[in-house]
Structures are given as structure tokens and as C-alpha cells.
Amino acid sequence: MNAASEGPTPGFLVWRLSMKWRVAVDRAVAPLGLTHAQYSLVASLLGMERSGLRPSQRQLADRTGLEPLYVSKLARALEAAGLVERAPDPADTRAVQLSLTPEGREITRRAINIVQRLLDQLLEPLGGLDGRRTEVLSRELAILLDTPLDSPDPLDLPTEE
Template sequence: MSSVYEGATPGFLVWRLSTKWRVAVDRAVAPLGLTHAQYSVVATLYGMRRSGERPSQRRLADHTGLEPLYVSKLARALETAGLLERTRDPRDPRAVQLALTERGVEVTGQAIGIVRGLLRQLLEPLGGLDGPRARAFVDDLTTLLGTSLDPSTETPAQNETEQP
């Protein structure tokens, strides 16, 4: 472990890793005209499309963990760029459905390949993408993501000692 992070809290390490990942993805997909947040939207749509789903903006927001208003803003920018189309849901006129355009499918496929390369680099120290340590890491992350966080249940002493 790097001495820079000795004594760091798990919260700080999660924050640093997520920041490192976001910056790396931003830089890697920028030549395709995407940001990390836009990549999250189109890559999620790409996967949902493969399973036959054409999600609403709300469903996509729930799936990605992004705020619905932010997904709406990202979708409008991606629509302007010609990567996705937004249409009214025939079952609910208030809802907007999202789908990748042909160009969106092409660009997203390229971006997914680039991000997979980054993921291989990130997980190499854990034995690679399919190694037992990486699988355990994914299991641990999944467990943590399933944990409900309620700031109102924290004690004042916990707040004073925790970094980001």
C-alpha cells in the first residue's frame, strides 16, 4: 500500500478511487465527444438496448444512480450530438423514453472498448479482471452499494473523525 494512503479512512479511499476513475474515463472518452457522465448514460442505454429495453429517463436515472434532472440534461446534450433520441412514452405522456441512434450505438461501442481497457489496467494489481481478488472486490463493492446510508443515524463523534 502506498504510504500516501496509510491511515486513510475507507470513505476517503472510496472518494479518491471514484475521482481517479472519473478523471480517467473523462480523458479516455473525450476524443469521442463524451464526458464520464455522458458515457454512463450511453453505456447503460447500450446494455438495456441489448436486453430489449427502451427505458424512461426516470428508469435510467434510477439504474445509474444519477439525479433525474441531471439525466434529462445529459440526454438533451446527447440528443443534440446525435447520439440518442428522446420520445414520449405512448403509455405515459409525461414520461420520456430514451434510445441510442445508429451513431450512438457506434460511438458507445467504441467507448465501451476504451473503458474496458481502463478497467483491465485498474484491476491488474488484483490479478486481472477475472481474477479471484477482482471478483471479491466486485462482491464487496456490491455489498457496500446495497447498504442504506442515512445521515440522521450518525452520532456527532462519527462526524468529527471521518474524512470525505
């Protein structure tokens, strides 16, 4: 008997959990006019601003794991909504720096509180945010996130016979 017949693979479970989380956050922040991706961007931007940074779109893409082109699209939408300001980077004429507007900071703080309550609910079965099982899960997830993944060359994959 192989592992596949015993239940879902870890990859499937990670995907399902990420989809569950994305949908839950989308629904939770929708009343604030945000999507999950926009929330990820503004929450990360607020954290970087609190550290004294005014990040470029590229730096924000690196922080969030989102594609730079997608960050640019999100930043334009958030700028149109009055939540983010985009300005040329004085150190790099090709780069654009992002910052939250006062309204953007307020919406982001509210969204963070909402998502924090959602996270508490998700982690309750593991003993909550401060639970030992949550600590282990966080450590294991960090290891997986730090593992580089390269797409396999289709010509190197074994063929079925």
C-alpha cells in the first residue's frame, strides 16, 4: 500500500489550508474594501513602515512572496482607493516606493485586528496562538518556506511504462 492511498498528501493539505485561509480573509476584510492580497500588501507595508522603512514595490514583493507585477497592480488599486501613496525612489529612478496614507493606516489597523481574531479561531484546536503545537507548526512551516523550489525539467522526469 502506498502513501497516496492512505489519505491526502502534505502538498494537498497545504494547498487546501492556504485556500481556506485566503477565502476566510477575503470574506473578513471585504467590508473594509480589501481583498486578501491587498490585506497582505498593506499589513506588510505597515510592518515595514513601523521598522522605519519606506519599501519599494520590489522589496514589498520579496516580503509578501507576491510577484512584483502583481504588487504593482495591487499598489495602483490601493492608490486609487486612497490607501497607498506611490512615489519615485530617490535612490533608484526605476523603482517606486510605497507608503500608507493616514486612511490606509487606519484601515490596515482595523483589518489586522479582524485577521488576528480569525487566526485565533484557526489556531484554537492547536492550543491557540501561544500553544506548543502552534509553535511547532510555525517552526515547521518556516522551514518549508525557506526551502527553495525549482521547477523540474520535464525532459528529466521519468516516463510511465
